[in-house]
Amino acid sequence: MKKRIAVLTGAGVSAESGLGTYRDNGGLWDNYDPMVVASAEGWARNPGLVLDFYNMQREKLREVQPNEAHRLIAALEKDYTVDVITQNVDNLHERAGSTHVVHLHGEATKVRPENTCNDYDGFSEKYVVDVGYDAVRLGDKAPNGAQYRPHIVFFGEAVPKIERAVELVAAADIVLIVGTSLQVYPAAGLYRYARPEAPIYLIDPADVTLCDSRVHHIKAVATKGMQEFVGMLK
């Protein structure tokens, strides 16, 4: 049976594709207030601004390509069972060939009617619509008459896929973290569910402090760090 690798990714894995991160100097949250463009409160107050922000994200996504780090993560599937658990709302892991991707914070290329929810998971997947890279405007409505909203986990909302992500991390023989500042919970706490014997690798060019002696920090950008990680598996 193949060993299992859980790969936890953040904006840093897509940085070399040309997508900005959120919290680095000049990052998205330097230029936009997340409470205005990416929060439940912001949506309630000014949905048009939120739609415009994600229209812009979708448009950027049309222009970029997966990089070598996405490709090396996908290539791990040759020898391992790989679960990618990403905080990213881009589709670059899928476009690089990864076949098991859990999007903790939603997907920029999808929308859903704003009023479909249930107590268990906050929304029902069956109403999610793939719009690709097209813009969505105020007045674009689902058959039930509800305004379409981004299929994004806004600040202030539950993270419906967190339980599945915990199971996948707990089942992994190796945990790999790439390009996340580990500032946003519950995603930031996922690595703590790694089995005691599972090694944890962290690829990030910045000093990211994790209080776990198992963590091996590969201090490099994602493409270089992934080459090093793959070399260490041999």
Ligand code: OAD
């Ligand atoms: P951040 O912007 O918080 O962190 C990006 C991380 O990537 C930092 O640790 C950088 O040092 C690292 N980094 C930068 N360039 C890199 C490169 N070339 N290779 C590897 N690493 C690099 O982004 P996230 O941790 O992903 O949520 O942010 C988490 C969540 O906060 C996002 O999913 C988003 C945001 O608000 C929502 O919008 C719901």
